[in-house]
Amino acid sequence: MAHQNQVDYAALQLYGGQLHFSFDLGKGKTVALHPAVVSDGKWHTVKTEYVKRKGTIIVDGQELVAVNALGDGSTLDVEGKLYVGGLPLDYMPKNLGNVTHSIPACIGSMTINGKQLDNESPVSIFAVNKCYETVQDGTFFDGSGFAALVREGYKVRSDVNITLEFRTTAAHGVLLGVSSAKVDAIGLEIVHGKVLFHVNNGAGRITASYEPRGTNSLCDGKWHKLQANKSKHHISLIIDGNLVHTDNPYVQSTSADTNNPIYVGGYPADVKQNCLTSKTSFRGCLRNLVLTKGQHTELFDFSRAFDLRGVFPHSCPGAEH
Numbered sequence: 001m002a003h004q005n006q007v008d009y010a011a012l013q014l015y016g017g018q019l020h021f022s023f024d025l026g027k028g029k030t031v032a033l034h035p036a037v038v039s040d041g042k043w044h045t046v047k048t049e050y051v052k053r054k055g056t057i058i059v060d061g062q063e064l065v066a067v068n069a070l071g072d073g074s075t076l077d078v079e080g081k082l083y084v085g086g087l088p089l090d091y092m093p094k095n096l097g098n099v100t101h102s103i104p105a106c107i108g109s110m111t112i113n114g115k116q117l118d119n120e121s122p123v124s125i126f127a128v129n130k131c132y133e134t135v136q137d138g139t140f141f142d143g144s145g146f147a148a149l150v151r152e153g154y155k156v157r158s159d160v161n162i163t164l165e166f167r168t169t170a171a172h173g174v175l176l177g178v179s180s181a182k183v184d185a186i187g188l189e190i191v192h193g194k195v196l197f198h199v200n201n202g203a204g205r206i207t208a209s210y211e212p213r214g215t216n217s218l219c220d221g222k223w224h225k226l227q228a229n230k231s232k233h234h235i236s237l238i239i240d241g242n243l244v245h246t247d248n249p250y251v252q253s254t255s256a257d258t259n260n261p262i263y264v265g266g267y268p269a270d271v272k273q274n275c276l277t278s279k280t281s282f283r284g285c286l287r288n289l290v291l292t293k294g295q296h297t298e299l300f301d302f303s304r305a306f307d308l309r310g311v312f313p314h315s316c317p318g319a320e321h
Helices: none
Strands: 009-015 018-024 029-033 046-051 054-059 062-068 139-149 160-168 173-178 185-191 194-200 205-210 224-230 234-239 242-247 262-264 283-293 296-299 307-312
Touching: 009 046, 018 046, 018 054, 029 054, 029 062, 160 173, 160 185, 173 283, 185 224, 194 224, 194 234, 205 234, 205 242, 262 283
Parallel strands: none
Antiparallel strands: 009 018, 018 029, 046 054, 054 062, 139 262, 139 283, 139 307, 160 224, 160 283, 173 185, 173 262, 185 194, 194 205, 224 234, 234 242, 283 296
């Protein structure tokens, strides 16, 4: 919670597995850090108090000695909005610092000044789902939407290397697409249980297709590693260590001149994707999406997507049975 100008505020954050309670009465930030490590997947009871310039934090009954506020202010002057679990995408924290993403956790039975908060009818809610009994690293795509990254447009050009891990029980789904106003594009998708990597450098679509052998399935609810590589004259796919590759027959056409966002797990109905045959949104979990161009490597954090629909960052339900 904070004042409109964000000078006065109070916040409880999880950082490095420990809880930090920070507040500022207008004269400087005071932080109480509790030594208990709570990142163990178990339920913990947490109580924070601000009374007469003192901040206290109690975890599972263990009290951390109170910390006094800086300066001579005595009131915490905040507006009547309480954000739980994260901050809105357009909220720029000025003094809080170190806000990377919303919390991949379950939060229950919250009270403020002795009053139970109503979880069922918040003023606004975004990308909050029910609790999973077991949870894994990864981002959950519920099969209805997509994540949009790089608002200003991603330029594939002559070469790109894409790596990601996926887990699904569905035989169809869009993994990733980057397109343009022209035909230039790249696309990764699962169609009939096969992984397809399409590239169009302007002269026509080239496809590398990986089909699992025998009874092996890519749609078995287990994690699979994917690497897709585009160079000027070749494209290749490596799935769980198995390589397939295709030569580019169009010798003069070697660069995919894209300038649209990266759509992951699907794409909006009004967006054209020139290198995807499927419109089906991906249902399952993705993690460790990395795009490399030359020396530049970027790991994409889905919680920083500029548009998220039906996507729950940093929260993947344990293996579906």
